[in-house]
Amino acid sequence: GAGVSQSPSNKVTEKGKDVELRCDPISGHTALYWYRQRLGQGLEFLIYFQGNSAPDKSGLPSDRFSAERTGESVSTLTIQRTQQEDSAVYLCASSSPPGLPAYEQYFGPGTRLTVT
Amino acid sequence: QKEVEQDPGPLSVPEGAIVSLNCTYSNSAFQYFMWYRQYSRKGPELLMYTYSSGNKEDGRFTAQVDKSSKYISLFIRDSQPSDSATYLCAMGKGGSEKLVFGKGTKLTVNP
Numbered sequence: 001g002a003g004v005s006q007s008p009s010n011k012v013t014e015k016g017k018d019v020e021l022r023c024d025p026i027s028g029h030t031a032l033y034w035y036r037q038r039l040g041q042g043l044e045f046l047i048y049f050q051g052n053s054a055p056d057k058s059g060l061p062s063d064r065f066s067a068e069r070t071g072e073s074v075s076t077l078t079i080q081r082t083q084q085e086d087s088a089v090y091l092c093a094s095s096s097p098p099g100l101p102a103y104e105q106y107f108g109p110g111t112r113l114t115v116t
Numbered sequence: 117q118k119e120v121e122q123d124p125g126p127l128s129v130p131e132g133a134i135v136s137l138n139c140t141y142s143n144s145a146f147q148y149f150m151w152y153r154q155y156s157r158k159g160p161e162l163l164m165y166t167y168s169s170g171n172k173e174d175g176r177f178t179a180q181v182d183k184s185s186k187y188i189s190l191f192i193r194d195s196q197p198s199d200s201a202t203y204l205c206a207m208g209k210g211g212s213e214k215l216v217f218g219k220g221t222k223l224t225v226n227p
Contacts, residue, residue: 004159031213040124042204042219043160050213091159095213104150105215107159 002026004108006092012114013082021077021111025094033105034067034077035091043091049075082115089113119143122205122218131227135192139205139218142186146216148208149181151190153201154220160204164190195225 005024013019025032034046045059049069060066064082069075079086089112093105122139129135137151148167152160164179166172166188172179178191188207192199205218 033214035217040219042120042122043206043217045214045216048214056214093159104162104165107152107161109157109159112157 004092004094004106006090006108006111008111009109010112010114012116015084015115016081018078018080019082019113021079021090021113023075023077023092023108025073025075025092026106028072029094029096029106030072031095032069032075033093033095034075035093036061037089037091037110039088046077046090079113082113084115087113087115119216120205120207120218123221124219126222126224128224128226129195131195131197131225133195133225135190135195135199135223135225137190137192137203137205137221137223139188139207140186141188141207141216143207143209143216144183144186145209146207147210149179149188150206150208150215151177151179152204152206152217154204155201163203195223197225197227200224 007022030051032049035043047067048056064080067077089110091110093107095105120141151164153163154160166179166181169181169183176193180189202220202222204220206215208215
C-alpha cells in the first residue's frame, strides 16, 4: 500500500512568513511523529500524536511551532514567523497500532524548508 | 552528555570491506534498539531492530547490543556501493513509542 506522504517536497519562504507542512500517514497507523533534521544532524523529535490522546509536544522548539492532527489521518505542522534557523528537512513518520511492534516508524520523504 | 552518541564520520571503505558502525548511550531504560538507513534526500527506513541484548543477523547485516556497556553496533559484510547512505541508530524505552536518534554516520562504499 501507499507509504507516508508529505507535501510540499520543497518550500522556500521569506523570513517572517508562516508555513504549513502536511503529512499523510499510512492508513491504520495510530501514531504520528514529526522530526526536524538540520544539515549534518540527526533527527530532532518535535511532536507525537497517538490516537485520541493529548499530543506530546515536548520537542517543539518554540511557540512559533504548532501541529494538529485530524483523528488518525492527516497532520499539519505550522511554523509561524519563520526564521533562518528553521531551515531544515521536516520528516513525518507513522507507526503501527498498539499491540504490534510500535518501534518500526515509517518515514515520509520529508519537506525541505529553506528560509531566506 | 547526550542520551545517544554516534560518530558522524564520514566513513569511506572499498567495496567488499566489512563495515562497523556503532553508538553509545547513557540511559539504561532503553530496551529497543534500531538501525535506520537514510539515502540522500530520502526519509530513513528501518534496517534492523533488536530487543534487549544480543545479536541479530539479516543477510549481510548484523546488529549487536551490549546493554552492560551501553553500546550497540551494526556490521555490514561484503559491503556494496548500494550500501552508501547515512546510518542512524535509534533507541526506545519500554512503554513508550518515542525514539531517540543518533546523529547518523555517513558511509560511502567505493567500487
